[in-house]
Amino acid sequence: MNGIYLDHAATTPIHPEVVATMATFLATDFGNPSSIHSAGRQARHRLDDSRRQIAKTIGANEKELIFTSGGTEADNLAIIGTALQQQTFGKHIITTQIEHAAILDACKYLESIGFEVTYLPVNKDGIVSVDALVDALRPDTILVSVMMINNEVGSIQPIQAIGERLLSHPCCFHTDAVQAYGITDIDVNALQVDLLSITAHKINGPKGIGLLYKREQVKIKQRQFGGSQERLKRPGTENMPGIIGFEKAAVMVYGKENERSSYYHQLKALMISLLDEAAIDFTVNGAVTLTTPLILNISFKGTKVEQLLMNLDLAGVYVSSGSACTAGSIEASHVLTAMFGEKHERTTSAVRFSFGYDIDEAAIKETVRRVTEVVKRLRTLNE
Numbered sequence: 001m002n003g004i005y006l007d008h009a010a011t012t013p014i015h016p017e018v019v020a021t022m023a024t025f026l027a028t029d030f031g032n033p034s035s036i037h038s039a040g041r042q043a044r045h046r047l048d049d050s051r052r053q054i055a056k057t058i059g060a061n062e063k064e065l066i067f068t069s070g071g072t073e074a075d076n077l078a079i080i081g082t083a084l085q086q087q088t089f090g091k092h093i094i095t096t097q098i099e100h101a102a103i104l105d106a107c108k109y110l111e112s113i114g115f116e117v118t119y120l121p122v123n124k125d126g127i128v129s130v131d132a133l134v135d136a137l138r139p140d141t142i143l144v145s146v147m148m149i150n151n152e153v154g155s156i157q158p159i160q161a162i163g164e165r166l167l168s169h170p171c172c173f174h175t176d177a178v179q180a181y182g183i184t185d186i187d188v189n190a191l192q193v194d195l196l197s198i199t200a201h202k203i204n205g206p207k208g209i210g211l212l213y214k215r216e217q218v219k220i221k222q223r224q225f226g227g228s229q230e231r232l233k234r235p236g237t238e239n240m241p242g243i244i245g246f247e248k249a250a251v252m253v254y255g256k257e258n259e260r261s262s263y264y265h266q267l268k269a270l271m272i273s274l275l276d277e278a279a280i281d282f283t284v285n286g287a288v289t290l291t292t293p294l295i296l297n298i299s300f301k302g303t304k305v306e307q308l309l310m311n312l313d314l315a316g317v318y319v320s321s322g323s324a325c326t327a328g329s330i331e332a333s334h335v336l337t338a339m340f341g342e343k344h345e346r347t348t349s350a351v352r353f354s355f356g357y358d359i360d361e362a363a364i365k366e367t368v369r370r371v372t373e374v375v376k377r378l379r380t381l382n383e
């Protein structure tokens, strides 16, 4: 067995059926959906169709989707677009300390232009308290943003409970569902969210395409200016091959969330029990029952994360630490720091394994064999 890719929370290999669908589209369709001639009308027809299919997967109306270049742009549009639109009602925003940089840095930007942001802490399982969130609400709170599933430790946030508690407050509610889509049933009405971000490359779709769900009556300010695409909220000629690939990937996972979830549960449980048998000193970060089965974040006592990543890479096990989008910089993870405190040993010896449909039990067994060898060697070296 050669390299084992266990970094599906960073990105996933594009599914062959998605490649085939996109290749056919690229070879045959090139029209601009804004053109009125028949090539344009054909593209418009495909665009409308994809929008309808994708909207269905989150229980939304097709008019409520804004296609973006991915999760980062969707998050930025949700946070900054809402803040700028709603600022006459107040300038207070609530989020959590464990959000993706696309949220945290958008909030930092808003602070620099006069908004006030409350960053809620999380408990040792990486979960925010609904009561603490409600306590933080103020009459001038215009937006609450809490991710559905954390991308580093996989902790599942109580989105539906938050949505229910926010019904009595006029603020907007956004959730970053990038790590949840395809593994958890998502219904925007059941969740009571106003805004929700998704990206295609985490579900074996193409990179550079995602969406922001925006409830029809919610008003946000556009961040880009130009044509009238995406109901003026995101001008620019649509990324048609990306949208077609997104639709294919979305349709392939839709309705299979439970099946996918239980498959990853098996892989995760197997990996933990084999590591137990290997008798190496490790701790799972986040409670197994309260995390997504897709992500397993582990601290290996007596090792350093940079050593681990390098040696696992040499051993052909591809994993990451911290947020993939900031990989390369090995600062302590802000998520683990929020869970365990500054400079805690767990924050400097943790790696994230994340599973995909192409991973089987044999790959997990081989991973554990290689991980055990690396960890034992590093611990002897560090003694």
Ligand SMILES: Cc1ncc(COP(=O)(O)O)c(C=O)c1O
Pocket (backbone or CB within 6 Å): 009, 010, 069, 070, 071, 072, 073, 075, 100, 102, 147, 149, 150, 151, 176, 178, 179, 199, 200, 201, 208, 210, 324, 325
């Ligand atoms: C939770 C979360 N939000 C947002 C993003 C950014 O998405 P994209 O890479 O499509 O910009 C990521 C990517 O890792 C993520 O995990």
